[in-house]
Amino acid sequence: MGSVTFIAPPFDVARVIHIESSRCATLLSLAREVPWPAHKTCGQGLCGACAVKVVFRDRKRATARVILGADEKTLLYRAGKLTDAEYRAADIPAHPALWRLACQYVVTDEDIIVFA
Numbered sequence: 850m851g852s853v854t855f856i857a858p859p860f861d862v863a864r865v866i867h868i869e870s871s872r873c874a875t876l877l878s879l880a881r882e883v884p885w886p887a888h889k890t891c892g893q894g895l896c897g898a899c900a901v902k903v904v905f906r907d908r909k910r911a912t913a914r915v916i917l918g919a920d921e922k923t924l925l926y927r928a929g930k931l932t933d934a935e936y937r938a939a940d941i942p943a944h945p946a947l948w949r950l951a952c953q954y955v956v957t958d959e960d961i962i963v964f965a
């Protein structure tokens with residue numbers, strides 16, 4: 850079992866969702882259960898409005914898990930979430946990007962903290 854802890858400025862406490870290992874869901878769909886601060890989002894990896902920082906509680910999992918797809922990497926870069934160096938390093942497992950698109954990130958059994 851994993852867990853997703855959502856932290857956003859309007860919350861006075863973190864909101865936590867525990868994930869059963871058999872469940873796969875995007876961060877965006879989980880965020881809607883919390884509830885997460887409302888954003889108008891496309892849900893398809895096109896608008897960039899769902900960009901969040903994702904921190905793994907187990908750093909070793911991050912290096913194995915976080916490889917950005919080409920479209921996600923480009924959108925995060927254009928949105929100013931990735932520097933030139935982070936953009937170039939985003940394909941290297943040893944240098945996982947902090948920023949992700951919540952609509953493209955499928956949660957499985959990891960323990961992560963998500964910052965809006």
Ligand code: FES
Nearest residue numbers: 890892896897952
């Ligand atoms: S909701 Fe538009 S990019 Fe994620």
